[in-house]
Amino acid sequence: MRPRTRLRTALGRRTGAGRATRTRPFSAEQRLAGAGSPRHPLVRQGLRFLRRRPAVLVALALWSLLETGQTFLGGYAMARAVDAGFLAGRPGVGMGWLAVGAAGILLGAVGTGRSYAGVAALTEPLRDALVRRVVHGALGRPASGAVARLTQQVEIARESFAGLVMVARSFVFTAAGALAGLVSLSPALLPVVGVPLVAGLAVFAVSLRPMATRQRAFLAAGEELADELHATAAGLRDVVACGAEDRAGQRAAERIAAEYRAARALARWGTLRIAALAVGSRLPVVLLLVTAPWLSDRGVTAGDLVGALTYLTQSLSPALQALVHGFAGAGTRLTVVIDRLTAAPDPAPPPSPGQPEARVAGRAPAVELRGVTFAYGAGARPVVDGLDLTVAAGEWLAVVGPSGVGKSTLAGLVAGTLAPHAGQVRVHGVVVAGNEPARHAALRVLIPQEAYVFTGTLRDNLGYLRPSAAPATDTELRAAAEALGMAELVARSGGWDRELDPATLSAGERQLIALARAWLSPAPVALLDEATCHLDPAAEARVERAFAARTGGTLVVVAHRISSARRAGRVLVLDGAQALDGTHAELLRRSALYRDLVGAWDDGSQPPGTMGDPDGVDPVAAPGLAGDGGHVVAHGAVAQVQAARDLRDGRALGGQ
Template identity: 50%
Template structure:
């Protein structure tokens, strides 16, 4: 529970929180003056034979109630400034966790439910908790100020049982959260078992295993019933805490009434103290206990499940996902899209040395993009291994490699946000250098500079690719894979981009769209569907019939115009 409370506390932004506190001040006014107004109305008005004065004092109570209503409206107006950023953070956590699971090849069937249902549960209960806790604190402070203004002796009588009930309730929250969590898990297990039994009803009946199936469900039902009984016990304990903190002060004040009168306390002061208890502390404590003990527990349990699901899995490998070097090594790699499909990559072995520029060529559909995904750890090979610096490719930190696909992604936002998405700490000078190196200066000038808003639909495919390429260039990952990431650029722009990445350093793998891209590489990998052949241009022309066919229509002096896939 402490982890969940820390996450919720860290989400409170300072300025919206201060605005909420400021809006709570007028809301506290009715609680602060109610008992005082009643005391003055009784002592100076009705008991003094001046009913007009008494009514005037009660009129003050109506005015303060109106002021409190204005404060309440302002509170709810400010509430969204706290809850919506918290919801956005949860959405980022859920989506990030789902993406990490997808990259690692782990099934994540609950991601959609977490995004559409559990996030909303947490957001709604979070808002309810803010309102309840803030209202309780505001009321308690107002009542305390009012009691001290009437008679400190009344405050000394009321506060001990109230604080005792409050502390006792807070002490139950830890094990109450555990019981709430156990109830949720038991409910999920019952649903899973019942679903499995219902799906297999025909098999159960056919094999005469009804008793066994009934026993499976009965065990889950018993577990769920026990968890619900435990929750009921928590609810009873919660009620006992409220009785101590809510009704205890009232009883103490009633029993102490004669003694207080003997000490010179007026009837109005005693009645004012009772007003503070009945219309201030008691409703505030009841609402606080009900919301925190109900919605609060659901908040903690649901948020805990979101945090568990979105947390990155512990990496027990040496280096914690940081490769010892930047070499990419494939050994006997085979991959097929399905158990009965023909392999797209078959028994491929390849080593790409640190700093090397490798081009991959081959006919469309031969497996070039699949190879790129294997190199970056986005998919796991059916056979063989893919390693970066000795680590499995899917265990390497995302910061160690960047894959830019053919369809580049640009989101609605500023040019700066799009360019620095992978490197938020980049300086203006670094971004300037990247934009110039990749030939994107004219594009940024046309759009209006870094602060201009981008409308992705108004950009051409080549312009979107330039955004993605600058983004990857700034990331400075040791491995960059361009999967036809320049196919919508003209040959001159493509050359500018590839040469810029080559000068930047690191390992560069280019899924070539033009033969000219292959000619700029240190080595070329030719994929033909059965094996891969590696060499330079001269060697491959002499040894690979497929490569000769790919460059067969190459016009001397215009290699940039030849498309091979």
């Protein structure tokens, strides 16, 4: 039977406590996606989102002005071609004006094409923010419909937002060009076209709120249907075994019928779009024809009427149709989807009496493992076997051991990303249940080897783990930059509010940003899982000392350099069946494995420490000798090799 690992490490006597909370701050894009309820209008959030991207908006507006020019030239050139050209008996002049109109079409095409890049620059950050919000909510509080939100509704929001930006931009600039053209032809044309246009927009605006309500019901019915079908498919064998086919089919049929009713209700309200289009784009054509004699008495020429009809049929009517269909479909979908994606997750149920998760204990150890066992698979050999470990608040622990021995596994167990098969993990007295790391975000922060930097400003990245009620101030950001040695990176990035392009950052720069994000978080326990592997030794030392100096902070480092172990107050050596802890000097005397690690990390030079150990074995000065298993037997034939911890005796050298 494999011996159980028993280790009780009491590291210091300082205590500290974190404040339990389930909230977590977000970047500027996530604050846009923060409270999309009817009481928190999306218009205000959208304006805040757009104000953070002035350069993109200015470029988008400038390219869109080309469409205004196209619209203006289209109707005006047609009117002049008729009046000054063909009706005046000058076909050359008429063809010239038509050529001007054709040039305007080419000009508008260039503007439309350039506008797509600006729309993409607005759409992709929104999608990233929504994905982060959905994933965070699903990790923190698993809920039904999470898969549908991530795979379907986020894409609905992305496509709807892009479509709305395009149609709204096109309508505004097209309408501006058309109305300016009507005034330039004859002011008498403006009320004939403008009044029904405004009336059509009003009819459409009245229908938006009811349509949003029906759209919300339709999406909710879709989520319920997806959940029902998923549950039925997952338990199909049980359904058949229990003879519950009819009941399962009835429940699925009810969900399908509910979605069908919601779709029909949405379609009925959609008929108002037809009325809005009829009033706004068809009625002006009829009015122009009916009022032609009256307009003629007021100086409107035949060319002016042709130009007005051109504005209506070629510009205003298509733009209005795109606007109505876009906002009726994509607009209501976007409102409802963002409302559902950004709604606060259901609160966690209160802990039952006697549950240790009720609150963070004021004098509890920072990290505590009780008989923890973990293996990657039911039949696999345990990576961590019966481990007991206690780390007091404010201590600095380095974890070392051979590759694959379980150092990262230990970090994952403490962080809650892995669930122990046996035993219990506590962080400041709170039981870490595993596979729900977001619920314990206020207690610990894990920085892995591969750092993640998202699209957004440096301020957004560094303040990501801060509570929403206490965002990082400029003073705190400067303190983090000074403590971690990233002032040069801040200057090179253009300051806190300049948007970052993660693709342009080196691996070391991404690690510095992730480390500063963790340093600014309120979590009292920091877990560095080889999080400084892309930094040079001096930068690594500065980072580790900065984390160790955090007020009330506890630092656990999975070391990849011996210097990390030498700096730490205590060192934990993992070796499969055994685990030892102590200071660097103590472990050099007590642990043959630790001396081997020190020797390897020191490039093969003879490690410091006392020659010999209780087993009568000295470490090999330069690993890699033929047949060398890591130790040379002190007694017996020269160069006789035996495996570690399998020695025949532990006697003194005896002059041999």
